[in-house]
Amino acid sequence: MAIASAKKNIEANFADNIGQCEFIADDCLSQSTQGITDLILCNPPFHQQHATTDHIAWQMFNESKKVLKKGGELRIIGNRQLGYHIKLQRIFGNCKTIASNKKFVVLSSFKK
Numbered sequence: 350m351a352i353a354s355a356k357k358n359i360e361a362n363f364a365d366n367i368g369q370c371e372f373i374a375d376d377c378l379s380q381s382t383q384g385i386t387d388l389i390l391c392n393p394p395f396h397q398q399h400a401t402t403d404h405i406a407w408q409m410f411n412e413s414k415k416v417l418k419k420g421g422e423l424r425i426i427g428n429r430q431l432g433y434h435i436k437l438q439r440i441f442g443n444c445k446t447i448a449s450n451k452k453f454v455v456l457s458s459f460k461k
Contacts, residue, residue: 378412386416391425403431410440417460424457
C-alpha cells in the first residue's frame, strides 16, 4: 500500500519526473546498493506493534547514509517529540529544519 501511495503522489504532483523515481519495498534499505542514491524521502515508523520505539528510525537513518551518494539528501517527516534532529545530527553531522508545526517537523540531512 505504501508503494502504491508513493507512486500515486508522484504521478499527481510530479508527473514529469516519474521516470526518475524508483519505488522499492525493502527492510529499511538492507537490499540497496551503497552510494548510489541522490534523495531519500522517509516517514519512519515510531512504533512496532504496541511499543513506541525509535529503533527502526535509527536503522533507517544509518542505512540511508550508506546508500546516499556524497551530497545526497535524507529528508524525513516525524512527530516533533521524537527528537529526530538529534539523531540525524549525530549520524550525518548536520540537520536542517525545513518546516514544522506544533506536532510535526520536516528535517533534512546531507551526506558529506
